[in-house]
Amino acid sequence: MRTNLIKKLGFSAMLMLAFLAAKATDGYFSVGYGTINKGLAGAGVAYYQGSLINGNPAGAVFLGKKFQFGVDLFNPNRKFTISGNPSGMDGTFGLMPGTVESESKLFVIPSFGANWMLGEKSSLSVSAFGNGGMNTDYPVAGFYDQSSISLGVNLAQLFGNLTYAVKLGENHSLGVTGVLAYQYFEAKGLAAFGMFSSAPEKVSGNGNDNSFGVGFKLGYLGKIADNFTIGGMYQSKVYMSELEEYAGLFAEQGDFDIPASWSAGFSWDVTDVFTVMADVKQIFYGDVKSIANPMLPNMMEAQLGMDGGAGFGWDDVTVFKFGVSCSAVERWIFRAGYSIGDNPIPESEVMFNILAPGVITNQLAFGFSKEVGNKGNQFHLALNYAMNNQVEGPNPLDPPAGQRIEIEMNQLELELGFSF
DSSP states (O other): OOHHHHHHHHHHHHHHHHHHTSSOOOOTTTTSSHHHTTTTOOOOOTTTGOTTTTGGGGGGGOSSSSEEEEEEEEEEEEEEESSSOOOOOOOOOOOOOOEOSSSSOOEEEEEEEEEESSSSEEEEEEEEEEEEEOOOSSSTTTOOTTTOBEEEEEEEEEEEEEEEEEETTTTTEEEEEEEEEEEEEESSSSSGGGBSSSGGGGGSOOEEEEEEEEEEEEEEEEEEEEEEEOOOEEEOOOEOOGGGGGGSSSSHHOOBBBBBBBEEEEEEEESEEEEEEEEEEEEEEEOOOHHHSSSTTTTHOBBBBBBOOOOOOOOOOEEEEEEEOOOOOOOTEEEEEEEOOOOOOOGGGTGGGGGGOOOOOEEEEEEEEEEEEETTEEEEEEEEEEEEEEEEEEEEEEGGGTTTEEEEEEEEEEEEEEEO
8 A cells, every 4th residue: 555655646746747847937917816725836726625716616616605715915025137337328218227126025915705505516606806916116216207206016906706616417517707807007107208108198107097807717627537636717818998097108008908818737636635736827918918019129110008019028928836735634734836937028028027027937835724613614824935036138228238137026925814
């Protein structure tokens, strides 16, 4: 029996190593949603226990009646470094040399989910969660904006999901989610880019603007053997209304849709108390022009805010996630996870991405659940560390100077949750 367990663990390790041959990251999305899922570094599209908050909608029908709350303490650390002096030549846009750190370092992001059974074969659930911490606040007028003493952006997104799931027999299920999204955005210190814009007064310093949008998500879960489950889900693009106060900054007159994505993976119960998970996920940043349009040549061919205006130059990303769950200790469940990948920002796009340095490539996770009382209540904890990474590239608007720009980021998260 011991030899059989070692063989199983060895095979699961080889499966993980096969996935590790390719790399990716989540860009501006969280590594996971809900305390259970974050403790697995976002793995678990085929693991229904972590499906309640923005997970696979097909998993909810296996949860039974459940309520879950969470509070995430999010600590991103971002900075940029300019090397080399500006040329000062006419028609160039040089930057002052030095290193500057963002002052916004702590965010609180709550989440909530509830699931009700509609008989034995179907369920209805609601959840609310957010993408936060997409904020930079540099204490310098880095882009020569005399109207502001600081430079940065603030983007926050709130989602409300309504999910219906149904069993197909005992081992398979389907789920569909309606997604309602709200986002707000603010930019400051960018007024100098008005000279490149179709609407100079709609580039910077206009306070918070907001927009709403809708989308959907489809999911499947299937237990194809006694100890092996597969799952997959697709989330549509969330079509947002325009950020009108920043119609001169974002391509397509202030459009900032939320990109589509898909995930697929497996969950394998190696033993009765040890489960291995692996997922692959792809996010289509390239389908949103305000995110994907490159700085050059677009800035020379179209004004900011136009359909072909410059954006952040992000590429599509593919994400690989791995998680393990162990319940060998009575009333405890321990989790760990790892997410690995390439960042979406090419070296050619570092200038605009001073504002949004989403360059994380490796994330580690640890978590546990502790049963509280005798009614199935559980306390959850997840700790995530996104390892430091940087991208360096040229200042494309001052070629004679040969300036170099390095953007850098790491982050730490602690989430606490409770379910009953």
